[in-house]
Amino acid sequence: MRFLTSGESHGPKLTAIIEGFPSNLPVDKERMESELFKRQGGYGRGRRMQIEKDSFEFGSGVRHGKTLGSPIMIELTNDDFKSWTKIMGSDPLSPEEEDTLKRVITKPRPGHADLVGGMKYNHRDLRNILERSSARETAARVAVGALCKELLHALDIDITSRVKQIGEVVDEGEYSYSEIVEKAAVSSVRMADEAKTKECEALIDAAKKKGDSIGGIVEVIVNNPVPGLGSHVHYDRKLDAKIAGSVISINAFKGVEFGLGFKMASTPGSKVHDEILYNEAEGYTRKSNNLGGFEGGMTTGMPIVVNAVMKPIPTLYKPLMSVDINTKEPFKATIERSDACAVPAASVVCEHMVAIELATSILDKFPHDDFEELKQSIEQYKTRVREY
Numbered sequence: 367m368r369f370l371t372s373g374e375s376h377g378p379k380l381t382a383i384i385e386g387f388p389s390n391l392p393v394d395k396e397r398m399e400s401e402l403f404k405r406q407g408g409y410g411r412g413r414r415m416q417i418e419k420d421s422f423e424f425g426s427g428v429r430h431g432k433t434l435g436s437p438i439m440i441e442l443t444n445d446d447f448k449s450w451t452k453i454m455g456s457d458p459l460s461p462e463e464e465d466t467l468k469r470v471i472t473k474p475r476p477g478h479a480d481l482v483g484g485m486k487y488n489h490r491d492l493r494n495i496l497e498r499s500s501a502r503e504t505a506a507r508v509a510v511g512a513l514c515k516e517l518l519h520a521l522d523i524d525i526t527s528r529v530k531q532i533g534e535v536v537d538e539g540e541y542s543y544s545e546i547v548e549k550a551a552v553s554s555v556r557m558a559d560e561a562k563t564k565e566c567e568a569l570i571d572a573a574k575k576k577g578d579s580i581g582g583i584v585e586v587i588v589n590n591p592v593p594g595l596g597s598h599v600h601y602d603r604k605l606d607a608k609i610a611g612s613v614i615s616i617n618a619f620k621g622v623e624f625g626l627g628f629k630m631a632s633t634p635g636s637k638v639h640d641e642i643l644y645n646e647a648e649g650y651t652r653k654s655n656n657l658g659g660f661e662g663g664m665t666t667g668m669p670i671v672v673n674a675v676m677k678p679i680p681t682l683y684k685p686l687m688s689v690d691i692n693t694k695e696p697f698k699a700t701i702e703r704s705d706a707c708a709v710p711a712a713s714v715v716c717e718h719m720v721a722i723e724l725a726t727s728i729l730d731k732f733p734h735d736d737f738e739e740l741k742q743s744i745e746q747y748k749t750r751v752r753e754y
């Protein structure tokens with residue numbers, strides 16, 4: 367399975383094309399859209415999210431609620447484009463419009479792609495960079511991830527996410543899959559602890575008031591993964607490495623951990639490695655899950671536990687110093703409309719990037735022209751490894 371996305375933040379549309387999905391997979395469009403709505407939410411988002419309604423259309427590949435096996439096209443409309451038709455349109459501007467409408471950006475924001483992108487692609491208007499580097503694109507990725515979640519759902523594999531930390535506020539609690547689904551879903555910051563949710567809101571309010579921004583840590587959990595996805599045989603077949611790469615590809619994500627993660631540095635091997643158990647009903651399991659569901663780049667069958675850190679948003683209403691690319695003089699960076707904290711939204715994106723990697727690894731391993739063929743093949747394999 368492979369996919370591409372296209373679209374600028376304030377352009378007319380976002381699209382995704384997904385190729386290599388099995389035929390005859392039932393897809394629930396409403397359930398997929400509910401994932402997109404989740405990504406739009408979260409305390410700390412800016413006004414843009416009140417403008418957009420991220421419902422989507424299938425342009426191809428799905429008929430009467432089932433996949434056809436042909437490329438699937440998903441299309442989202444940017445409702446904000448209505449206010450940007452001239453600035454972001456594909457038609458050339460008249461000389462008068464160039465003067466009045468173009469609103470050229472020349473003061474790159476530290477921490478965003480503006481300056482390096484402008485240098486590399488040789489643009490004098492940094493809007494030509496920020497439009498694609500904007501996390502608006504993650505809406506298209508969540509649409510692809512939601513399709514992958516439809517596949518995982520049909521294979522009884524569950525995946526969810528929550529926020530563990532925003533700024534200094536940490537939710538130390540350990541929660542089951544169903545507790546996360548139940549509690550994080552009703553929290554304004556997607557944190558399972560209700561009291562900590564209020565603390566996070568206060569922290570985000572304070573940051574916003576100061577013209578500042580705030581980052582955090584998110585967690586993704588996959589329940590019931592098929593054991594043996596990925597491979598130890600080559601660096602580019604290790605599934606934990608692929609997940610790490612995909613998570614870091616999310617705008618503003620700077621670090622990934624599996625299971626105990628960086629705490630492994632200060633924990634002896636006897637307390638890190640998960641002892642192996644066997645019972646007839648489940649086959650091989652582990653006594654603990656400190657390694658977060660991976661050994662040798664392959665899923666063990668234990669839950670996959672991924673933690674990832676998001677840096678604070680780069681656009682600041684009280685901007686840092688920058689340099690005007692025309693005059694080379696020091697200037698305060700450009701202020702664009704912005705979120706103060708997007709960690710809750712980003713947890714949803716992270717969940718969907720993990721879903722994409724997991725679905726891809728399943729489709730890499732098993733025959734999958736037709737969904738029933740895929741399902742049967744997985745069942746046979748699971749029986750074999752259970753009895754191994």
Ligand SMILES: Cc1cc2nc3c(=O)[nH]c(=O)nc-3n(C[C@H](O)[C@H](O)[C@H](O)COP(=O)(O)O)c2cc1C
Pocket residue numbers: 412477478479499500501504616617618619677679680681703704705706708711712715
């Ligand atoms: C869901 C989400 C929303 C974001 N919203 C903003 C925003 O409103 N303003 C901003 O400057 N950056 C925002 N970012 C972060 C930037 O997109 C990101 O920092 C930028 O693309 C540079 O990429 P890098 O941080 O990975 O280097 C957001 C990121 C995510 C995941």
Ligand SMILES: C=C(O[C@@H]1CC(C(=O)O)=C[C@@H](OP(=O)(O)O)[C@H]1O)C(=O)O
Pocket residue numbers: 375412413414415418499500501502503505617702703704705
């Ligand atoms: C549009 C989305 O997020 C945007 C991501 C973003 C950035 O710089 O990454 C900047 C902001 O864009 P705008 O200036 O249009 O408000 C966010 O709103 C979205 O998540 O759908």
